[in-house]
Amino acid sequence: MNLLALEAGFALVGLSCVPFCLWYFGGKVGRRNAALCLASAASAALAVRAEGAITTLALLELSSLLLALVLLKDGALLSVYLSVQVMSGTAALSGLALAGCGGYRELGVAVATLGMLLKAGAFPLHFWLPRVHGDAPAPASALLSSVAVAGGAMALSRLIPPGEASGLLFWSGAASILWGTGQGLLQRDSKRALAYSTVAAMGVALVLASRGEEGRLALSAHLLAHALYKATLFMAVGVVEKSSGRDLLLARDPFRGAWPIPVAMVVAIASALGTPATIGFSSKELSKEALLQVGKGMALLAGVAPTVVLGRLLALLVAGGLGGLSSGALNPRRDLGVLLLSASLLLPILAGLPPAERARAWAGEAALALKLSIAAYLLARPLARPWDLEDLLFGRGLLRMSRLLAGRASPEREGDESPPYPLAILAISLALLAVAVANTAAR
Amino acid sequence: MPVLPVILPLGLSFLASALGEGKARGTLLGALAALASLGSLVSSAAMLLNPRPYHLGGWPSELGIALAGDELAATSIALFSAVWGSSFACALARGQASGKRGSLSLLLLAAINGAVLTADLFNLYVFLELISISACALVANEEDPGSFEAAFRYLIFSFVAGSAFLLGVLLLFSHSGTLNLAVLRDRLGEVPKGALELSFALMALGLFVKSGLFPGHLWLLEAHPRAQGPVSSVLSALVVWAPAAASARLFHLPGLEIPSTRAVATALALLSVGLGHALALREANFKRMLAASTTASMGMVYLLTLHAGETAAALFAAGHALYKGPLFLLSGPIKEAAGPGIRGLRGIRPASATLWLAVAISLASALGLPPFLSFWAKAFPLLEPGIGPLAPISLLASAALSLPYLIGALRSALSGKGGSWSRPKLEESSALLMALLSLLLGTLLLLGPGPLRLDSARILEAMSR
Numbered sequence: 001m002n003l004l005a006l007e008a009g010f011a012l013v014g015l016s017c018v019p020f021c022l023w024y025f026g027g028k029v030g031r032r033n034a035a036l037c038l039a040s041a042a043s044a045a046l047a048v049r050a051e052g053a054i055t056t057l058a059l060l061e062l063s064s065l066l067l068a069l070v071l072l073k074d075g076a077l078l079s080v081y082l083s084v085q086v087m088s089g090t091a092a093l094s095g096l097a098l099a100g101c102g103g104y105r106e107l108g109v110a111v112a113t114l115g116m117l118l119k120a121g122a123f124p125l126h127f128w129l130p131r132v133h134g135d136a137p138a139p140a141s142a143l144l145s146s147v148a149v150a151g152g153a154m155a156l157s158r159l160i161p162p163g164e165a166s167g168l169l170f171w172s173g174a175a176s177i178l179w180g181t182g183q184g185l186l187q188r189d190s191k192r193a194l195a196y197s198t199v200a201a202m203g204v205a206l207v208l209a210s211r212g213e214e215g216r217l218a219l220s221a222h223l224l225a226h227a228l229y230k231a232t233l234f235m236a237v238g239v240v241e242k243s244s245g246r247d248l249l250l251a252r253d254p255f256r257g258a259w260p261i262p263v264a265m266v267v268a269i270a271s272a273l274g275t276p277a278t279i280g281f282s283s284k285e286l287s288k289e290a291l292l293q294v295g296k297g298m299a300l301l302a303g304v305a306p307t308v309v310l311g312r313l314l315a316l317l318v319a320g321g322l323g324g325l326s327s328g329a330l331n332p333r334r335d336l337g338v339l340l341l342s343a344s345l346l347l348p349i350l351a352g353l354p355p356a357e358r359a360r361a362w363a364g365e366a367a368l369a370l371k372l373s374i375a376a377y378l379l380a381r382p383l384a385r386p387w388d389l390e391d392l393l394f395g396r397g398l399l400r401m402s403r404l405l406a407g408r409a410s411p412e413r414e415g416d417e418s419p420p421y422p423l424a425i426l427a428i429s430l431a432l433l434a435v436a437v438a439n440t441a442a443r
Numbered sequence: 444m445p446v447l448p449v450i451l452p453l454g455l456s457f458l459a460s461a462l463g464e465g466k467a468r469g470t471l472l473g474a475l476a477a478l479a480s481l482g483s484l485v486s487s488a489a490m491l492l493n494p495r496p497y498h499l500g501g502w503p504s505e506l507g508i509a510l511a512g513d514e515l516a517a518t519s520i521a522l523f524s525a526v527w528g529s530s531f532a533c534a535l536a537r538g539q540a541s542g543k544r545g546s547l548s549l550l551l552l553a554a555i556n557g558a559v560l561t562a563d564l565f566n567l568y569v570f571l572e573l574i575s576i577s578a579c580a581l582v583a584n585e586e587d588p589g590s591f592e593a594a595f596r597y598l599i600f601s602f603v604a605g606s607a608f609l610l611g612v613l614l615l616f617s618h619s620g621t622l623n624l625a626v627l628r629d630r631l632g633e634v635p636k637g638a639l640e641l642s643f644a645l646m647a648l649g650l651f652v653k654s655g656l657f658p659g660h661l662w663l664l665e666a667h668p669r670a671q672g673p674v675s676s677v678l679s680a681l682v683v684w685a686p687a688a689a690s691a692r693l694f695h696l697p698g699l700e701i702p703s704t705r706a707v708a709t710a711l712a713l714l715s716v717g718l719g720h721a722l723a724l725r726e727a728n729f730k731r732m733l734a735a736s737t738t739a740s741m742g743m744v745y746l747l748t749l750h751a752g753e754t755a756a757a758l759f760a761a762g763h764a765l766y767k768g769p770l771f772l773l774s775g776p777i778k779e780a781a782g783p784g785i786r787g788l789r790g791i792r793p794a795s796a797t798l799w800l801a802v803a804i805s806l807a808s809a810l811g812l813p814p815f816l817s818f819w820a821k822a823f824p825l826l827e828p829g830i831g832p833l834a835p836i837s838l839l840a841s842a843a844l845s846l847p848y849l850i851g852a853l854r855s856a857l858s859g860k861g862g863s864w865s866r867p868k869l870e871e872s873s874a875l876l877m878a879l880l881s882l883l884l885g886t887l888l889l890l891g892p893g894p895l896r897l898d899s900a901r902i903l904e905a906m907s908r
Contacts, residue, residue, distance in 0.1 A: 054822045058813035058889050065812050075858040079850045086810050090821055090842040097824040097835035104832045111839070 002220035006154065007045040009224040010147050012344055013231045014041025016337035020235050021139045023333035024242055033070045037143055040066035044151040053096055053159050060119070060151050061089045067148060070140040077135055084118060084128045088152075091115025096159065113165040119152035122206055123176040126199045130183070133195035138238020141191060145198045145234055146227035153205040157219055162212035169210035174298070176203025177305045184309030190237050190248040193309055194230065200306035201226045204287065207302055211290055218286035225271060225283035225345075232268035232341040233310075236261045239334055249316060260335040262317065264342035269314045271345040273307045273366050276359045279345050285358070300365075307369045445497040445512035447486040448520050448556035452479040456549035462542030472545040473535050479549055480528035483520050483556060490517035496562060496625065504623045511562040511624075511692065515757055519559045519688050522761050525880065526680050526768045527552050529873040533772055534673035536869040544581065551577040551677065555685040564612045564622040567689050571608065571653060575601035578682050582670045593665035600652055600662040608649025614642040624692055631698025643704045646693060650686045651708075656715040656745065660738040664722065667734035672775035672870065675730065679737045680768035684760045687744045691753035709749055709833065715742030716837060720844035729785050730774045732848060736809075737767060743841050747820075751834035755823040762817030765881035766808040769874035773801055776870050785852050792859030797867035799856065801875040806853040808878055811842060814885035 014037060021034035040063045047059035064085040071078045095112025098104045114125065121129035133145045160169075180200030187193040205222055208215035237248050239261050244251040255262045271280035284303055291299040455475045462468045490512045499508040510516075531548055534540040540548065554573035561567050579601065583594040612622065618634040621627050631639065655663030663683070667675050693699065694708075719739025726732035740763045747756040776798050781790030792799040808815040821842070824834045867875075 054825060055889065058818060058822070061813045061818070065807070072857055075854040078857060079854045082810065082812075082853070083846050083850050086812065086842060086846060089813075090811065090839055093821050093825060094835035094839035097830070097838075098832050100825065101830060101832045101835075107832075108835075 002217050003049050006150075006220050006224050006227075007048050009227050009344075010041050010045035010048065010151070012341065013143065013146050013227055014038045014045070016231065016235070016340045017041065017139050017143060018337075019333045020142070020238075020337035023331070024137065024139055024238060033137075033139060036066050036069050037139055040064075040070075040143060041147050044147045047151050048154055054093070056155050056159065057089055057092055060155055061085060063151060064148060067140060067143055070143075071132075071136055073137075074135070077132055080128050081132045084132075088115045088119035091118065092155075092159065109160060109164045110168065113156070113160055113168055116152060116156035116159065117168075117172055117206070119149075120156060120202050120205070121149050121152075121199055122172045122202050123179045123199065124172075126176065126180070126202075129199055130192055130195040133198060133234075134189060134192040138191075138234055138241060141195075141238070142231040142234035145195060146231040149198060149202055150205075150223040150227045153202055153209065153219070154223060156206075157209040157216065160209075166210040166212065169206045170294075173203045173206030173208075173210060174301070176200060176206060177301060178203075181305040181308050185312055188247075188249060190313065191234070191241075193313065194233055194237065197306060197309040198226075198230060200309065201230070204302045204306055207294070207298065208287060208290055211294070214293065215290045218283070218290040221279075221283035221286045225279045228279060228341050228345050229268040229271045232264050232338050232345070233313075235338045235341070236265045236268070239338070258331075258334070260330065260339050264338040265317065266314070267342040267345055269310045272310045273314075273369060274303070274362055275366070276362055277346065277349045279348060281362065282348055284362075303365055304369045304372065307366075308372050311366075311369045311372075444486050444489045445510045445516070445560060446499060448483040448524075449553050449560060451482040452549045452553035452556065455479050456546045456553065459542055459549055460546035462545065468542060469535055469538075469540070472540060472542065473532065475549065476528065476531045476535070476545070479552055480524045480531075483524040483552070487517040487521040487524070490514075490520075504626050505621055508566060509562040509623050509625065510560045512560070515688065515691065515753060516560045518761070519684075519757065520556050522764060523552065523555055523559075523681050523685075526764055526877060527555075527677055529877055530673040530676045530768065530772060533676075533870045533873050534671070537671075537673070537775065539584070539671050539673060547577045547580050548677075551581065551682070555681050558685040559688045561689070562624045562692070564615070564624065564627070564693075566622075568605065568609050568612055571649075571686060571689075572601075572605050574682055574685060575605065575653065578674075578678060579666075581674045582666045582678070584671050584674075586671060587669050589665075590669040593662075593669040597662040597666040600659055604649040604652035604659065606649075607645045607652070611642040611645030611647075611649065614638055614645070624696065628696055628698075631696060634698070636701075639698065640701055640704050643699050643701060644707065647690070647704070647708045647711075650690045650693075651711055651715075651745065653686045654683045654741045654745070655738050656742055657711055657718055657738070660715065660718060660722070660735075663738055664731065664734050667737065667771070668728065668730040672772055675734075675774060676768045676771040679733065679771050680764035683737060683741050684744070684764060687741060687748065687760060688757065690745065691748050691756055694748055695753065705749055709746065712742045712745040712749065713837065715739065716746065716841055717844070720841070720848075723845070723848050726848075727785055728783050729777060729788065729852070730771070730783065732785060732852070733767060733770055733774075736845065736848070737763075739841065739845065740767070743837065746837050747824075747834055751824045751830045752827050755820065755827060755830075755834065758816065758823050759820035761884075762808070762811075762815065762820050762881060765816055765877055765884075766805045769801055769805045769877045770809075772870050772874045772877070773798060773805075776868055777802070785848075786855055788852060788855035789859040791856060795865060795867065795871060797865075797871040797875060799859070801871055801878055802856050803853065804878040804882070805874065806849060806856060808881050809845070809849050810853070814882060814889045816881040816885045816888075818885055819888050 017037040018034045021037055022030040024030065025033050043059050043063035043066060047056050047063065050056040050059055068078055068082050071081060092112045092115035095108045095115055098111060099108025101108070118125040133141050136144060177200050180196045180203060184193045184196030184200060187196060205219055208219040208222060239258060240248045240251055240254040243258065244254055248254055271278035274280045274284035288299050288303055291302050455478060459472055459475055462472055491514060494513045494517065497510040497512045498504065499510065531540065551574060554570045554577060557570035558567060558574060561570060579594045579598045582597055583591045615627070615634065616622055618638050619627055619630040621630060652659035667679050670678060716739045719735050719742060722735035723732045723739065726735055744756050744760045747759055777788065777791055780794035780798065781787035788802065791802060808817050811817045811821050821838050824830055824838065
């Protein structure tokens with residue numbers, strides 16, 4: 001049943017992308033990319049239920065290949081994405097084959113897990129995700145950040161035998177939550193911020209996957225909710241980018257004449273925050289239940305941290321008067337996808353509202369998330385960074401350093417503000433320490 | 444019926460040698476090539492339906508000519524016919540196939556078919572030499588004066604490799620008294636260990652050099668880029684594969700699985716993989732990059748033969764043939780449209796949309812993406828019980844090493860501006876069809892029932908062993 005819901009969710013995201021692609025790209029390219037997006041989502045949906053390891057990986061890679069074709073216009077982006085997919089698929093296949101050889105079980109499982117972590121975009125193998133998801137055209141970003149990574153995380157939980165590599169999954173998941181949240185908060189480009197929040201959400205998925213069978217239902221629910229709200233948000237940001245030519249956070253009156261977009265965004269962020277009567281609420285309840293067995297600290301971290309990035313986005317939207325929101329005619333191609341997805345997030349309303357006690361508990365957590373997001377942003381915002389650590393770690397920094405040494409300044413992109421990394425590292429280290437202390441205390 | 448893929452092209456090559464130049468003769472040559480291809484295809488279909496050993500004239504194994512009419516031979520011959528047929532048609536269309544070259548090409552088809560079909564060591568030697576002689580002659584062409592030197596170098600290496608192989612065969616024969624592989628299987632126990640080791644080493648060296656593995660890469664890196672496109676296509680897809688396919692029968696003879704010599708063979712294959720990728724990485728010329736990557740791919744084929752079984756190796760070689768063949772076939776049109784460099788690939792998209800599509804699909808296939816046949820080569824070790832760790836590790840390492848230059852080429856090919864769809868040249872459509880054949884075969888494996896569907900329980904079971 002949980003797999004069926006996830007398949008349906010993937011299919012819904014694919015279908016929603018069709019009118020959006022037609023609007024976003026227009027003409028022949030729009031029709032081609034709409035077909036590619038739909039086929040990619042269908043392939044990922046089939047992978048969720050595929051009966052064998054090879055078939056699952058083949059369908060997932062096929063889904064990635066189809067999606068890569070949407071990135072045809074940007075050769076650099078396509079190269080990064082294809083390289084990551086080829087390496088992750090090969091590592092997963094080779095690792096599983098190696099695990100079958102006598103005496104190489106641990107090594108094989110580790111290689112396969114690392115391959116799947118790369119596909120899912122988990123720390124420290126997430127280096128490609130913010131760039132690809134952040135710079136891709138909006139329909140591709142929507143599918144990449146929802147269906148593609150969720151398919152990877154689901155495949156990981158099915159291919160890696162329960163109990164194997166659970167330590168690697170847990171710690172990679174915890175670090176992804178913290179790193180994704182820290183980096184996401186500091187981005188001034190909304191697509192990059194959403195991409196980092198995907199890293200954080202994949203972290204939660206990995207922590208759930210590390211629980212084996214006990215976390216399977218919560219994992220499916222988490223991936224379903226994440227796929228639906230993240231696709232909505234990427235599409236909404238894409239609408240603003242396409243209409244105004246600027247990023248959501250930089251555009252003046254981004255929602256003028258496009259009322260369905262902020263409405264859908266608010267619903268999506270509300271679902272991400274786990275508001276009662278949304279899919280996000282059910283998924284958060286299940287995740288909390290599964291993670292309380294690990295420790296209260298982890299349950300709190302997984303419940304609150306990934307929502308902080310989106311909470312900040314909501315705070316900024318509300319503070320900006322929802323971007324000059326005004327009424328206007330509905331544009332079916334532009335709005336149908338986001339409306340369909342945001343409506344699906346509200347489906348649990350049909351089953352009635354949750355008990356008041358659970359709603360109150362949620363309100364406390366949501367308030368904490370919002371306070372944390374505002375505090376972290378205010379604290380981090382004024383500080384300048386001496387080094388771009390992530391770039392330094394993953395390649396681009398070396399290029400920049402060589403340029404600096406050669407006396408040439410590196411060009412900065414608009415909105416590509418330098419985040420204060422030392423503070424982020426300090427905050428992450430402190431948070432990791434706090435989680436460890438809380439877990440120990442809870443036990 | 445199994446003898447048809449050898450005697451039909453052989454007979455037709457004699458007929459073709461009598462033909463000269465001219466359009467009418469070109470048509471006749473085309474008809475002969477089509478007959479040879481179709482005959483081989485029909486024969487391979489018959490073998491697939493009824494796989495069994497075949498003794499020519501009904502002579503007993505030790506006296507007569509024995510053929511292994513098995514699935515490996517049947518599928519190899521079917522693919523040989525498809526790739527060879529496409530390349531020959533393109534050579535005809537470009538006016539590069541006179542009567543003499545056509546005759547040599549038909550002789551080459553007979554020899555590569557024979558090499559995978561034979562179940563006799565001496566006949567294998569004869570077919571390997573026939574492959575080398577006809578291929579060396581085909582490499583030399585008047586378009587590139589350097590090709591004569593490259594062909595000569597190929598001939599010298601082939602001669603040395605052939606001699607080494609023959610010495611190995613004679614050594615084995617002197618102790619066992621037979622050349623038939625089926626009989627040899629029972630008599631290997633009678634051969635002294637030292638002689639067995641030496642003969643295995645000599646035969647492996649011969650096969651490796653003929654397949655372009657270290658040190659045979661020295662001929663391959665000159666001959667493949669200098670030959671005309673259609674010839675390079677056959678050389679890189681089939682000529683290097685035929686000895687590797689034949690080795691699958693030889694290396695898995697129970698008595699020949701000697702750890703020390705297998706370790707040396709493995710080391711040579713690994714060296715070829717690393718060397719091939721390193722050479723491909725530093726190449727700026729597209730054809731030379733492809734040639735260097737052939738050395739690496741053949742290294743992988745031998746590694747898989749030694750460590751993952753003949754099916755995995757055959758899948759890898761077939762996948763390789765169906766992307767390397769089209770890419771070499773397109774080298775002529777690519778050079779005409781965009782020059783010889785890898786960076787020039789960005790010029791192919793404005794020149795011809797079909798050319799661009801064929802190159803992009805072939806490069807995607809080279810990356811081993813699903814559902815191309817080359818994906819299954821990476822996946823197959825999962826299905827082979829009891830394989831060693833070397834096969835999956837080297838598959839992973841090889842994928843990582845090939846990624847920079849393949850992605851670089853793909854990025855260049857994709858970065859050009861869109862061109863219009865005009866009537867495609869024969870090379871472009873043939874190459875596209877070959878690349879799509881890889882896609883079709885891979886999709887059939889993905890969708891089809893049977894052993895390729897592996898559930899997680901099987902993995903767990905394999906892990907617990």
